[in-house]
Amino acid sequence: MIDQPVIQAVSDADIPEVLDFVLKARAELFPKLSATGMPDDLARFAEVYLRGAGCFLIARHEGQIVASIGYLPYDRRFPHLPYPDLKVVEIVRLFVVPSQRRSGLAGTLYRSLKELALADGVEVIYLHTHPFLPGAIEFWQRQGFDIIDVDADPVWQTTHMHAVMSEIEESAPHQTGPSGNAP
Numbered sequence: 001m002i003d004q005p006v007i008q009a010v011s012d013a014d015i016p017e018v019l020d021f022v023l024k025a026r027a028e029l030f031p032k033l034s035a036t037g038m039p040d041d042l043a044r045f046a047e048v049y050l051r052g053a054g055c056f057l058i059a060r061h062e063g064q065i066v067a068s069i070g071y072l073p074y075d076r077r078f079p080h081l082p083y084p085d086l087k088v089v090e091i092v093r094l095f096v097v098p099s100q101r102r103s104g105l106a107g108t109l110y111r112s113l114k115e116l117a118l119a120d121g122v123e124v125i126y127l128h129t130h131p132f133l134p135g136a137i138e139f140w141q142r143q144g145f146d147i148i149d150v151d152a153d154p155v156w157q158t159t160h161m162h163a164v165m166s167e168i169e170e171s172a173p174h175q176t177g178p179s180g181n182a183p
Contacts, residue, residue: 025095
């Protein structure tokens with residue numbers, strides 16, 4: 001029997017290792033961003049994810065971090081996705097090492113995070129991804145996310161997605177945003 005990765009919340013003691021893992025994964029997927037420095041949420045990891053309204057999980061296999069995922073309160077930085085009067089979080093930093101991809105780990109990790117979000121009263125889970133990340137859009141659709149807008153930017157083509165956790169469909173944005181782009 002092959003040992004399965006263990007999913008766990010991050011502790012203060014884990015932070016240096018988690019930052020190393022996330023920054024390396026980010027640099028591999030988004031090489032142009034690695035020169036932009038440490039993202040704010042990572043620079044303030046304990047404040048944001050351990051003592052704030054965020055949440056962060058890792059998966060370990062044989063003692064090593066092999067995957068990560070987190071959520072933050074959605075900051076409403078996209079004017080066409082305001083989510084008025086709703087408790088919304090944004091999925092961030094889903095990274096899985098190549099040797100663990102296509103194993104179901106990402107889905108298991110997301111479902112663990114979703115359980116925590118539901119327990120915290122989250123009504124909508126938002127995320128954005130990009131078509132140049134192989135299988136990302138399809139993965140999130142399999143997790144129950146809908147495409148709600150696609151930016152017209154020819155490089156990033158940011159694909160905005162959400163999953164509604166409760167009966168609030170009427171107030172959540174639907175299949176296209178003001179950009180008019182069909183998903």
